[in-house]
Amino acid sequence: xxxxxxxxxxxxxxxxxxxxxxxxxxxxxxxxxxxxxxxxxxxxxxxxxxxxxxxxxxxxxxxxxxxxxxxxxxxxxxxxxxxxxxxxxxxxxxxxxxxxxxxxxxxxxxxxxxxxxxxxxxxxxxxxxxxxxxxxxxxxxxxxxxxxxxxxxxxxxxxxxxxxxxxxxxxxxxxxxxxxxxxxxxxxxxxxxxxxxxxxxxxxxxxxxxxxxxxxxxxxxxxxxxxxxxxxxxxxxxxxxxxxxxxxxxxxxxxxxxxxxxxxxxxxxxxxxxxxxxxxxxxxxxxxxxxxxxxxxxxxxxxxxxxxx
Amino acid sequence: xxxxxxxxxxxxxxxxxxxxxxxxxxxxxxxxxxxxxxxxxxxxxxxxxxxxxxxxxxxxxxxxxxxxxxxxxxxxxxxxxxxxxxxxxxxxxxxxxxxxxxxxxxxxxxxxxxxxxxxxxxxxxxxxxxxxxxxxxxxxxxxxxxxxxxxxxxxxxxxxxxxxxxxxxxxxxxxxxxxxxxxxxxxxxxxxxxxxxxxxxxxxxxxxxxxxxxxxxxxxxxxxxxxxxxxxxxxxxxxxxxxxxxxxxxxxxxxxxxxxxxxxxxxxxxxxxxxxxxxxxxxxxxxxxxxxxxxxxxxxxxxxxxxxxxxxxxxxxxxxxxxxxxxxxxxxxxxxxxxxxxxxxxxxxxxxxxxxxxxxxxxxxxxxxxxxxxxxxxxxxxxxxxxxxxxxxxxxxxxxxxxxxxxxxxxxxxxxxxxxxxxxxxxxxxxxxxxxxxxxxxxxxxxxxxxxxxxxxxxxxxxxxxxxxxxxxxxxxxx
Numbered sequence: 123x124x125x126x127x128x129x130x131x132x133x134x135x136x137x138x139x140x141x142x143x144x145x146x147x148x149x150x151x152x153x154x155x156x157x158x159x160x161x162x163x164x165x166x167x168x169x170x171x172x173x174x175x176x177x178x179x180x181x182x183x184x185x186x187x188x189x190x191x192x193x194x195x196x197x198x199x200x201x202x203x204x205x206x207x208x209x210x211x212x213x214x215x216x217x218x219x220x221x222x223x224x225x226x227x228x229x230x231x232x233x234x235x236x237x238x239x240x241x242x243x244x245x246x247x248x249x250x251x252x253x254x255x256x257x258x259x260x261x262x263x264x265x266x267x268x269x270x271x272x273x274x275x276x277x278x279x280x281x282x283x284x285x286x287x288x289x290x291x292x293x294x295x296x297x298x299x300x301x302x303x304x305x306x307x308x309x310x311x312x313x314x315x316x317x318x319x320x321x322x323x324x325x326x327x328x329x330x331x332x333x334x335x336x337x338x339x340x341x342x343x344x345x346x347x348x349x350x351x352x353x354x355x356x357x358x359x360x361x362x363x364x365x366x367x368x369x370x371x372x373x374x375x376x377x378x379x380x381x382x383x384x385x386x387x388x389x390x391x392x393x394x395x396x397x398x399x400x401x402x403x404x405x406x407x408x409x410x411x412x413x414x415x416x417x418x419x420x421x422x423x424x425x426x427x428x429x430x431x
Numbered sequence: 432x433x434x435x436x437x438x439x440x441x442x443x444x445x446x447x448x449x450x451x452x453x454x455x456x457x458x459x460x461x462x463x464x465x466x467x468x469x470x471x472x473x474x475x476x477x478x479x480x481x482x483x484x485x486x487x488x489x490x491x492x493x494x495x496x497x498x499x500x501x502x503x504x505x506x507x508x509x510x511x512x513x514x515x516x517x518x519x520x521x522x523x524x525x526x527x528x529x530x531x532x533x534x535x536x537x538x539x540x541x542x543x544x545x546x547x548x549x550x551x552x553x554x555x556x557x558x559x560x561x562x563x564x565x566x567x568x569x570x571x572x573x574x575x576x577x578x579x580x581x582x583x584x585x586x587x588x589x590x591x592x593x594x595x596x597x598x599x600x601x602x603x604x605x606x607x608x609x610x611x612x613x614x615x616x617x618x619x620x621x622x623x624x625x626x627x628x629x630x631x632x633x634x635x636x637x638x639x640x641x642x643x644x645x646x647x648x649x650x651x652x653x654x655x656x657x658x659x660x661x662x663x664x665x666x667x668x669x670x671x672x673x674x675x676x677x678x679x680x681x682x683x684x685x686x687x688x689x690x691x692x693x694x695x696x697x698x699x700x701x702x703x704x705x706x707x708x709x710x711x712x713x714x715x716x717x718x719x720x721x722x723x724x725x726x727x728x729x730x731x732x733x734x735x736x737x738x739x740x741x742x743x744x745x746x747x748x749x750x751x752x753x754x755x756x757x758x759x760x761x762x763x764x765x766x767x768x769x770x771x772x773x774x775x776x777x778x779x780x781x782x783x784x785x786x787x788x789x790x791x792x793x794x795x796x797x798x799x800x801x802x803x804x805x806x807x808x809x810x811x812x813x814x815x816x817x818x819x820x821x822x823x824x825x826x827x828x829x830x831x832x833x834x835x836x837x838x839x840x841x842x843x844x845x846x847x848x849x850x851x852x853x854x855x856x857x858x859x860x861x862x863x864x865x866x867x868x869x870x871x872x873x874x875x876x877x878x879x880x881x882x883x884x885x886x887x888x889x890x891x892x893x894x895x896x897x898x899x900x901x902x903x904x905x906x907x908x909x910x
Contacts, residue, residue, distance in 0.1 A: 285723035373668030
């Protein structure tokens with residue numbers, strides 16, 4: 123006891139017992155405020171999603187519990203939205219991952235030229251997606267677009283890009299790929315350059331084939347970085363709005379009607395607050411589920427890397 | 432400024448001097464065009480101030496939300512007259528049309544008092560009015576205290592006054608006795624044909640007089656012109672695709688969007704006649720429309736015509752007007768043609784878009800806002816905009832009949848006035864007023880896109896659209 127008393131920190135002058143009691147609460151106040159700031163809008167959205175609520179039909183406003191959600195179940199347009207959102211997400215993430223990984227491997231070695239190229243490749247990422255979409259809209263214009271001209275040289279004179287239901291998804295995936303591949307590339311490049319050199323040196327000494335090195339050494343060691351990059355892109359892609367809205371507003375027909383575009387239209391054009399909020403809650407649930415799956419896998423990999431079973 | 436010059440312009444505004452005499456005397460006094468502009472504006476302002484206390488809200492500042500448009504440009508060019516007249520200040524935010532309406536909804540739905548008045552289309556008031564976001568302007572118009580005795584509300588074209596008034600009952604006729612005046616018409620557009628006269632003359636073609644001629648003419652033009660496509664119409668996934676040429680032609684064939692029975696609405700897009708019309712419209716786009724039609728808005732339709740990339744457009748007459756001026760490649764080459772697609776119809780039935788001014792319910796200075804709205808929709812400002820700027824089409828009969836304006840237009844835009852005069856009698860909003868306008872009309876556009884891209888046959892598409900529309904009306908308690 124006496125030892126403890128001797129090593130106890132000296133009491134600061136002027137700090138009353140009341141202040142000392144309140145200190146832990148005061149210190150946790152910022153975290154509490156952040157929680158409140160996150161939770162209030164979220165709970166509000168949950169509440170609105172359970173209302174029949176159109177701003178221009180105030181007399182119809184009423185609490186309908188899960189009515190909006192149940193309504194979606196039998197709505198083919200809603201399932202189309204789920205399908206398009208997931209298809210868009212899977213396509214963009216897969217294409218961007220493969221391209222990003224390929225480019226990162228090409229630029230792996232530290233050199234002036236590689237550093238310059240990696241900086242140049244980051245330029246699309248610095249373009250606002252909506253601006254990029256408008257730029258691509260001009261480039262794919264059948265009358266004067268440079269890309270339309272280029273594809274006409276290989277015999278595709280009537281290629282309609284985002285205007286045709288058969289090529290609309292391809293077109294917006296192309297734009298997304300152009301904008302966001304550098305994001306994956308730069309993350310994986312950082313990962314590649316931070317890998318320990320010893321395993322690669324050992325493999326080189328043993329004359330191990332390149333494909334074996336890639337699949338058995340590089341890829342497993344790079345997996346945490348890949349998971350991180352994919353998770354970020356997945357969360358972004360499933361919530362895509364700017365590119366699709368700027369290029370087609372969700373058309374032609376309902377071909378590109380993803381969650382964000384649909385909920386945006388429901389609120390800003392149709393003033394249907396209830397339906398818009400329910401749509402966003404479903405999007406949140408899907409995003410939350412996917413994030414969980416990825417984070418759990420990432421944690422497992424980290425444990426395995428540390429030698430735990 | 433010399434008294435002699437001021438007196439000269441005041442004499443003109445009081446009709447004691449003809450325009451010819453005014454021009455002679457200004458020339459003798461050595462007054463340049465720019466100085467004459469400002470003197471005329473000042474004289475008009477003084478004339479307006481004679482019978483009404485315009486200074487009642489002196490010192491106040493009102494804030495406007497404006498769409499980037501020649502109407503807004505005309506108002507901004509004349510805003511000093513308003514400031515001088517009232518002693519008030521005006522600030523404004525201007526947004527391009529792509530984002531403008533979302534900006535309005537964001538401001539109004541959040542009950543923000545950031546803006547006192549804003550530009551709106553008449554259709555949008557079917558949402559804003561019932562939501563309680565905008566003021567009924569009837570009490571203001573009828574108030575002897577608040578409204579200038581020379582305002583002359585009855586000078587505003589009756590079809591436009593009616594089209595901007597609704598009693599809020601879904602399916603009820605616009606402009607009924609119990610209707611609320613949700614906004615003040617400011618400028619309007621009718622949907623007619625604008626064609627490239629130079630190219631048509633070169634090919635020995637005449638503008639079409641009915642739907643069959645339009646389809647054939649567009650196809651022939653596309654085949655013979657060697658590059659440009661036949662006819663430009665809007666096609667984006669938006670209500671804005673339905674309201675211009677499409678609805679004007681649809682109406683001309685006697686078709687309606689809804690039937691109203693005992694106050695209940697029912698979709699009417701899947702009648703036999705409607706299906707036949709849709710089939711023609713779809714075929715016209717497939718054969719002679721722009722390749723990327725499904726992305727076409729007002730801007731693309733217009734710029735293609737102005738750039739010589741299309742032979743004609745079936746869209747707003749003022750769009751053709753704007754494309755025939757400025758630095759457009761085809762400026763001066765365009766012709767205007769009133770169009771009745773149905774051979775059995777006696778006259779055109781152009782659906783109209785009316786840019787109007789509405790007053791936010793959340794503004795804190797409504798009387799000051801009303802003073803601005805009166806001025807902006809006054810004869811004097813209308814006359815300034817029509818004569819000096821591109822403030823077409825005038826919503827006031829007195830401005831539309833103004834000799835100077837008509838001479839100016841006839842000189843630079845041959846055929847435009849004839850088109851206007853022939854189209855105006857049948858021009859009004861042909862949509863059924865109802866609160867689901869935006870969603871149901873957008874779905875109509877989406878279905879049209881599917882038909883044009885051959886994703887769905889016309890008959891099946893319209894039956895599906897009607898079923899979906901009826902379900903949505905039922906869910907909202909309207910069907």
